[in-house]
Amino acid sequence: MTAQSSRLTYDSTTPAVKDVDAYMDGLGRAARQAAVQMRRSPTAVKNAALSAMAEHLQSARHRVLEANQRDLSRGCDQGLDAALLDRLALNDARLEAMIEGLIQVAALPDPVGEIDGLRARPSGIQVGQMRVPLGVIGIIYESRPNVTMEAASLCLKSGNACILRGGSEASESNAAIATCIRQGLLDAGLPEAAVQVVATTDRAAVGRLISMPEYVDVIIPRGGKSLIERISREARVPVIKHLDGVCHVYLDASADPQKALAIAINAKTHRYGTCNTMETLLIDASLAEEMLPALAAAYAEHGVELRGCERTRAILGGIVSATEADWHTEYLAPVLAIRVVKGIEEAIAHIERYGSHHTDAIVTENYGLARRFLAEVDSSSVMVNASTRFADGFEYGLGAEIGISTDKLHARGPVGLEGLTTRKYVVLGDGQVRQ
Amino acid sequence: MTAQSSRLTYDSTTPAVKDVDAYMDGLGRAARQAAVQMRRSPTAVKNAALSAMAEHLQSARHRVLEANQRDLSRGCDQGLDAALLDRLALNDARLEAMIEGLIQVAALPDPVGEIDGLRARPSGIQVGQMRVPLGVIGIIYESRPNVTMEAASLCLKSGNACILRGGSEASESNAAIATCIRQGLLDAGLPEAAVQVVATTDRAAVGRLISMPEYVDVIIPRGGKSLIERISREARVPVIKHLDGVCHVYLDASADPQKALAIAINAKTHRYGTCNTMETLLIDASLAEEMLPALAAAYAEHGVELRGCERTRAILGGIVSATEADWHTEYLAPVLAIRVVKGIEEAIAHIERYGSHHTDAIVTENYGLARRFLAEVDSSSVMVNASTRFADGFEYGLGAEIGISTDKLHARGPVGLEGLTTRKYVVLGDGQVRQ
Numbered sequence A, B: 001m002t003a004q005s006s007r008l009t010y011d012s013t014t015p016a017v018k019d020v021d022a023y024m025d026g027l028g029r030a031a032r033q034a035a036v037q038m039r040r041s042p043t044a045v046k047n048a049a050l051s052a053m054a055e056h057l058q059s060a061r062h063r064v065l066e067a068n069q070r071d072l073s074r075g076c077d078q079g080l081d082a083a084l085l086d087r088l089a090l091n092d093a094r095l096e097a098m099i100e101g102l103i104q105v106a107a108l109p110d111p112v113g114e115i116d117g118l119r120a121r122p123s124g125i126q127v128g129q130m131r132v133p134l135g136v137i138g139i140i141y142e143s144r145p146n147v148t149m150e151a152a153s154l155c156l157k158s159g160n161a162c163i164l165r166g167g168s169e170a171s172e173s174n175a176a177i178a179t180c181i182r183q184g185l186l187d188a189g190l191p192e193a194a195v196q197v198v199a200t201t202d203r204a205a206v207g208r209l210i211s212m213p214e215y216v217d218v219i220i221p222r223g224g225k226s227l228i229e230r231i232s233r234e235a236r237v238p239v240i241k242h243l244d245g246v247c248h249v250y251l252d253a254s255a256d257p258q259k260a261l262a263i264a265i266n267a268k269t270h271r272y273g274t275c276n277t278m279e280t281l282l283i284d285a286s287l288a289e290e291m292l293p294a295l296a297a298a299y300a301e302h303g304v305e306l307r308g309c310e311r312t313r314a315i316l317g318g319i320v321s322a323t324e325a326d327w328h329t330e331y332l333a334p335v336l337a338i339r340v341v342k343g344i345e346e347a348i349a350h351i352e353r354y355g356s357h358h359t360d361a362i363v364t365e366n367y368g369l370a371r372r373f374l375a376e377v378d379s380s381s382v383m384v385n386a387s388t389r390f391a392d393g394f395e396y397g398l399g400a401e402i403g404i405s406t407d408k409l410h411a412r413g414p415v416g417l418e419g420l421t422t423r424k425y426v427v428l429g430d431g432q433v434r435q
Helices: A022-041 A043-059 A061-077 A082-088 A091-106 A146-157 A166-185 A204-209 A224-232 A257-269 A285-301 A310-316 A324-330 A343-354 A367-376 B020-039 B043-059 B061-077 B082-088 B092-107 B147-156 B168-187 B204-210 B225-234 B258-268 B283-302 B310-316 B324-328 B341-352 B367-376
Strands: A117-121 A126-133 A138-141 A161-165 A195-196 A218-221 A245-249 A278-284 A305-308 A335-341 A360-364 A383-386 A402-405 A413-415 A421-432 B117-120 B126-133 B134-139 B163-165 B195-196 B218-220 B245-252 B278-284 B303-307 B335-341 B357-361 B382-385 B403-405 B413-415 B421-432
Touching: A022 A138, A022 A195, A022 A324, A022 A343, A022 B367, A043 A091, A043 A146, A043 A166, A061 A166, A061 A383, A082 A166, A091 B278, A117 A421, A138 A146, A138 A204, A138 B421, A146 A161, A146 A166, A161 A204, A161 B117, A166 A195, A166 B117, A166 B413, A195 A310, A204 A343, A204 A360, A224 A402, A245 A257, A245 A343, A245 B117, A257 A278, A257 A285, A257 A360, A257 A383, A257 B310, A257 B421, A278 A285, A278 A343, A285 A310, A285 A335, A310 A335, A324 A335, A324 A343, A324 B126, A324 B258, A335 A343, A343 A360, A343 A367, A343 B403, A360 A367, A367 A383, A421 B258, A421 B278, A421 B413, B020 B126, B020 B134, B020 B163, B020 B195, B020 B204, B020 B258, B043 B061, B043 B082, B043 B092, B043 B147, B043 B168, B061 B082, B061 B168, B082 B168, B082 B303, B092 B147, B134 B204, B147 B168, B168 B195, B218 B225, B225 B245, B225 B303, B245 B258, B245 B341, B258 B283, B258 B357, B258 B382, B278 B283, B278 B341, B283 B310, B283 B335, B324 B335, B335 B341, B335 B421, B341 B357, B341 B367, B357 B367, B367 B382
Parallel strands: A138 A161, A138 A218, A161 A195, A245 A278, A245 A360, A278 A335, A305 A335, A360 A383, A383 B421, A421 B382, B134 B163, B134 B218, B163 B195, B245 B278, B245 B357, B278 B335, B303 B335, B357 B382
Antiparallel strands: A117 A126, A126 A421, A402 A413, B117 B126, B126 B421, B403 B413
16 A cells, blocks of 8 residues: 555465455444444443453464465565565564554453543533444554554454454455454354455455445554555545654753753654654754754764754754655654754744644743643644653553544544544433423 | 525625625635634633624624614515525524524533543543534524524534525625624634624525535535435535434333323324424324324314224224325324334334434333333434433533534534534653653
8 A cells, every 4th residue: 555565466375356346335334233242332341352352362373374474475475575575474472562562452451331520510411422433434554463463452342343344465364363253252142243254355345345335444553654645645534643743842942952962852862653753843042052963973873864954054064954745754663853042933833834733742841831832833743851752642541552543533643542542422311391 | 605695696785795605615724724723712701702892792782783784675576485585584582592692602511622441441541522613614504593593602612613604585684794703703702703694695605515525524504305415415614414203103012001191192182393303193093093092182182184094994984094105204293103013023124214313212111122112212312101302401401503414423412612523632641652
């Protein structure tokens, strides 16, 4: 689905699906029916299915790794690049992590049925909001086969039915994992169609999956930006998007230098390829002279290339000039753009103009500026004196994460089980009628 | 925009907007800028604007009514039907209600800035969710000019900028009201572009408004089903939908006959034209023989026409047979479909198959069945022993209502100020970095 995988034309394991639309409709219908049963499934039954899946995966270890080997050698033959092959590869440690993940999801509290804010109204009725599953979730992802199990477990625990469409390069691995999922569902007495893995690599299947509002309530695409953009543009059902991030750290004039240094280094260098990594550092003019040399020395130790605005270059010297394109770029690499700004107004304006509304942080000891940054920066996560790397479902205590949403409607920020649910109003009366 | 108004070709008051796309882009750009200022506007300033609007509307009474007279006489000339003219008409009482509405919205608590669930994490950071405006809201509606003021006030109070596109038949009334809105904004020092009323009746303006994701965050269509369906289909931004309702009341075997009678009568006869009115009554077989005659007598008093399933007709006699189409129909009229069902399973299956996921109620004294109905019926409001007519923002205590959403993502059920906001994560740290 990315530039890379679009070159793949493999379909040797594709079952004979002649009419893709009819096949997808069949999955949709079955999912819609399964969703009715999932909606009413008790927590214990859902947890039993998750535990059974873990056991089946444990016993099928050998088979899953063999299937993965076939995917890998086919991928090698087709000349997939090393990064893609690494994402595709399963091994004992990754299988162990999948099993551990199932056990962790089983241990999470069930969000379904929780009633918030039940209050009495003057009419005598009580009104509250009950958390309920979304219904049928379609998930479209790329090469990593462990996503199959992860997505299945989160959809199941949140009481949804799901249709999973993985990358064609992982088709044998995904089919082997799907078998474990199906066995787990059957063991617990849940419908097989609660989790369906699309068994054709025909790309028309994706087009159909995102165009069945009668069967699918929401689509979650996981993958490269171009895949997500295309799906958002073409989908006829709502899409929960998990976009990349152009994240900022702003070092205010009153920043504690120790905290500023620690956060600016951690936000950039803790991991380069994640969406919550800082890509642009904004530094207050009054601090620049004093702090930039220390920062540059620390970045040099990590091998981070710096690109600066004119004022940054005047202080540091010998670094590349940041172009307009740099302020827009998510490097996902040891590269950092640096801009000297005059105060919080200019910092917020820069973030508003160039940011991707993902995660932005201020380092400051000024109470008023902290409050202002929190209120005015329009991103899915806004932080004071903390590294942007904390924007993560586990760090936030969600217990799980299916991705990070930069959308404004529904889930925003790290999405855990709650983002896979919605709420409905419940009204408890005693015979009340409207006057 | 409905079958009715699509016949209108009036554009005598349309200002000379030659390039509609460029004009709408201009509104969008201005709204996006205004949204930045609205996001940071204190509650007191927003309330001051609302009060000032109320005063300006008070002093402009005469001018607004004159403009409305011009709309009405033009509508008469063009042969608009009586119902449409009634919705279009303003008078002293309706103006008073608009003024009162502004004062009430000013008195509501400001949802913006509220932080939920702030909790400490093992890393030492504190994480919570802050309620923030959506940004720019586009509202598309039909003949009622009072919607202009109502939509403006709710968007303003929730910290959003908005672009309002009313019906062309109300263009002079809307322009007069827009003047009061603009004056109120200026008095309070808020940007004029915080509320913009589209000043062209060219229908291409709607097409553009729903296709500017760079400027508009969400579209709320209010009007007939065909308008809403078309907008949902064509929009390139998220749509919060306010659809019609095929609402059910299920009288279970254990229902208290007094409550059953009161609720079944109120849900149907309290008002016929509202989306939360019951359209189909489901009655348990064991209750049918005893209760149907009493119900039929009460409905006869209200002049409600009954259409029944075979079992209903066998008991009542002389009523029309309900066809498959009846179970799908929102009558919005004194007509009721009745079906005898065998137990809750059949009742829920009927609602799942024919309902519109709006509002459904059970009347029962059985604790287990009440719990089951609440959990399993997948509608935006689910009720026990209360009339479906309670599904309403004011009855639920939201203090306001811009409509009722039957969507699953974001707002669901009656939508008040909270539905016009979203949440972002806020992280408060003290220099923490990710380990």
